[in-house]
Amino acid sequence: MSVIAFIGVGNMGGPMAKNLLKAGHTVRAFDLSADLLANVASAGAAKAASVKDAVTGADVVVSMLPAGTHVRGVYLGDDGVLANARKDALLIDSSTIDIDSARAVHTAAEKAGFAFLDAPVSGGVGGAEAGTLTFMCGGSDATFAKAQPILEKMGKKVVLAGGAGAGQAAKICNNMLLAISMIGTCEAFALGEKLGLDPQKLFDIASTSSGQCWSLTTYCPVPGPVPTSPANREYAGGFATALMLKDLKLAQSAAQGAGAVTPLGAEAAQLYALFAANGHASLDFSAIIRMLRGEV
Secondary structure (H helix, E strand, C coil), X not given: CCEEEEECCCCCHHHHHHHHHHCCCEEEEECCCHHHHHHHHCCCCEECCCHHHHHCCCCEXXXXXXXXXXXXXXXXXXXXXXXXXXXXXXXXXXXXXXXXXXXXXXXXXXXXXXXXXECCEECHHHHHHHCCEEEEEECCHHHHHHHHHHHCCCEEXXXXXXXXXXXXXXXXXXXXXXXXXXXXXXXXXXXXXXCCCCHHHHHHHHCCXXXXXXXXXXXXXXXXXXXXXXXXXXXXXXXXXXXXXXXXXXHHHHHHHHCCCCHHHHHHHHHHHHHHHHHHCCCEHHHHHHHHHCCC
């Protein structure tokens, strides 16, 4: 079993670290939040005093951080990963960040002699807790082969999308599609309600017809049809609107840089920005149905 340094043990990183502990690995965790550290320590993780403390001597480093600037700081700083980890350590960043930052850390890690993988995830907090995440990876075949046994302890599907930054590219394309499909699903239910359709009847029909999609069958935005969806908990938990908006902004930035035309992605970003600005950034992203209904 490996000694794994886990940097960033919040809503996603915490459950992921716990699954590594369940698999028998030794986990040294670091986070700026004492409460988050205490949470994973209660499951058996060792609390590290700093990034340097966590990564020194570790076999594997896994990070789950909010944005590219944090990833650059953790990996490239004087007290960071590249300056203090063992040269044979495997480095895995599961944050969702901009492609330029991912590639910059890839380049720096390669120059320093490290094997590095960008491996953002899909599946939300529920997937992190259940160990059923999908990992979208960018890096070399050899690094992916080394990382796969570790990632499989935290996820159900692990895919190599391509070279450096390809994991991030796959993640933002996936989440742009998810945001668009959720808005369409919400519009359909809002229209159905206006037309007098029972939501369960609409679900029963659409879920087995050409309108079927993940946003409908797994994450239905109205209470009832899918008991596990956040709609049954007043849209608490799940995947926050603020996080979806972050991913949509990353997608739009990447589209502009690549010269890609994404009109529906741009519209989705505007709608989620408006919903977040009206005080709903912490609600699950499926709660945008409230705005489409005119409730907020």
